[in-house]
Amino acid sequence: MHSFTEENYIKNIFKLSENGTQEVNTNAIAEALDTKAASVTDMLRKLSAKELVNYVKYRGVSLTDEGKRVALQVIRKHRLWEVFLVEKLKFSWDEVHDVAEELEHVGSSLLTKRLDEFLGHPQFDPHGDPIPTENGELHLKKQRLLAELEVNDGGVVVGVNDSQPLFLQYLDKMGISLGSRIMVLDRFGYDNSLEISLEDDKRLVVSSEVSKNIFLSA
Ligand SMILES: [Zn+2]
Incomplete structure (x- = not known):
C-alpha cells in the first residue's frame, strides 16, 4: 500500500x-x-x-515498471469514478475532477473491478480521456488540437486538455461538448484566435488559449 x-x-x-x-x-x-x-x-x-x-x-x-503500474491504477480509478459520478450520480463534467482526486486513493482492487463491471467497462472518462485497462494498458486515441487546424478543416470534439471547472464551464456556455462538430472558418493572425462554426451554423470566436485545450478527432 x-x-x-x-x-x-x-x-x-x-x-x-x-x-x-x-x-x-x-x-x-x-x-x-x-x-x-x-x-x-x-x-x-x-x-x-x-x-x-x-x-x-x-x-x-x-x-520504474512498478511505479508505472501504480500510476496507471490510480489513473484508472480516477477516471472510472468520474464516469460513475456523471452517469450515476448526475454530476456535471466540471464537478467531478476534485471528487475523483479523493476517490482515486480508495485501495480495494475488488471495488475497482466491480465499479468497472457496473459501468459496463467504459473506455473513456467524461473529459474524453482513455481509461487504463485492468492490466494497465492505456489506449491513446488519434487526436489533434483545435489550435493546429487549418482554415476549412474540422472535426468532432473528442477530449479536453484541461479538466479545470472554469474551462469546462466556459465550454458549456459556448455550447461545446464531447461530440460537438467544429469547423475552422478563419484564423486571426493578431492573437491566433479562431472563428469556428458549430452545428446549426452557430459561429463564435475562441482565443488561442481555448483552442489549445480542445482535442478533435484526427
Ligand atoms: Zn479528473
Missing part, C-alpha cells in the same frame, strides 16, 4: 513524463504539486527506496 501523497507523486510524475517515457526534473514536480523542491527531494528518496522511481540527485527522475 502507498500513501495518498505517494500516489499523487507517482501519478504526477507519470503525467509529466509523457506517460512514463521520459525523465522529469524535480522543479517540474515541485511546480505541479505546488510544493518546495526540498520536499520533493525527500519524497523522491522515499519512492526510490520503495523502488517506484529511479532517482539520482541533481538529475532527473523516472518511474
